[in-house]
Amino acid sequence: MPPPVILNGAQRSEEFVSIDRVIMALIKDKGICIRSTDYSESSQILTFFTLSSGKISLIAKGSRRTKSPFSAPIEICSVADLVYSLRENEKMGTLTEFNPTFFCIGIRKKLLALNAAFFAAELLNLSTKEHDPHPELFEQSVLLLQRLDENPENKVLPFLILFELSLLMYAGSQPLTDICANCKRKFDANWKQYYFSLSSGGLVCRDCEPAFIDKKILPYEAALILNNPQKIFDAQKNSLIQIEKLLIDYMTYVLEKKPRTAQMILQLIRTTV
Ligand SMILES: [Zn+2]
CATH class of the missing domain: 2.40.50.140 (Nucleic acid-binding proteins)
Incomplete structure (x- = not known):
């Protein structure tokens, strides 16, 4: 040999x-x-x-x-x-x-941060294929772990949401958030009501929503953050919780299975953040 x-x-x-x-x-x-x-x-x-x-x-x-x-x-x-x-x-x-x-020493001392790290690990496993490199996603994943390690629990949800949006982008399942996923009308504050449809893969305007039985109504701030994630650090706690629930539903739809660790995230964000 x-x-x-x-x-x-x-x-x-x-x-x-x-x-x-x-x-x-x-x-x-x-x-x-x-x-x-x-x-x-x-x-x-x-x-x-x-x-x-x-x-x-x-x-x-x-x-x-x-x-x-x-x-x-x-x-x-x-x-x-x-x-x-x-x-x-x-x-x-x-x-x-x-x-x-x-070593994730800081993460292991914080309940929500630790469970967010486990959730991110499961999402990476479910969303990627073997021997299919995505160096930028690797860098984003290390960055998430560093952020979870260094920041207090009330910053976990914004960083987790930003990671989930990156992961969806690299997996080719990025939700449409700059236009109506059906009529392609540009997103703006004049829509008055905002919906998200899992099957259409994005935001849906008021004119189109009756055609989508799976749509969920979204408050304006949650829709605005999906449209422009840079605004996430100014968001109200309720908007962050609504976005995280929506993203878990959307990823469950895309992956065709609910991540095992999602339930713990849903429980913890109600009580910890
Ligand atoms: Zn529309």
């Missing part, structure tokens, strides 16, 4: 093609742990959202042993420099190094 070749995640696919004798590569990347399942007595099967390869599945052999070969416990939402081996034509690689660069 030829010795493994160490590659950056971004180079991997070209190297596999160009070096025909490489049957195993060691790949360096940055990743966020978005899912963890115990495997046997001592190991974990992990899903990482990585900078260069998108979502990947890795086995961490011995990670649950007292004398783990890894430098730190591998927990959901940890951000780390990774090294993993991957054989050609195999989907699941083997984690060989895990060096955390961000």
Whole structure:
């Protein structure tokens, strides 16, 4: 067997093609742990959202042993420099190094922030495909974790909503919020009443709403923030809660399943924010 070749995640696919004798590569990347399942007595099967390869599945052999070969416990939402081996034509690689660069210490002390981080991790897992990189979404995800870590609980909802809108954009399901999703009339304050239809994928004006049985009425401020998310930090608490409920409904519609962690977010935003 030829010795493994160490590659950056971004180079991997070209190297596999160009070096025909490489049957195993060691790949360096940055990743966020978005899912963890115990495997046997001592190991974990992990899903990482990585900078260069998108979502990947890795086995961490011995990670649950007292004398783990890894430098730190591998927990959901940890951000780390990774090294993993991957054989050609195999989907699941083997984690060989895990060096955390961000531990979520502040997040783990705050109930809403912690659950928002778990929710974001589940959304990343449900919304992305394996080996389909989105470096900007990776950067946005790390930014969300940093914001949740550093800010008080009353800032969680604005940052979470901004992340959800980014995620929907990168997943190609961005809701239409600058025009009526049906008649294409431009959004403005003269609409008088504002609706959102899950099936039409966006805001719907008063003239069009009777045709959409799934429409939900939206207060002007909630519609305005969807139209211009930069205004989110001036929003009333009620508008933020309405937008978050709407986005959970919309993502459930797009994903065709309700994220498992959504219910806890819905409970916490009523009592914590
Ligand atoms: Zn319309």
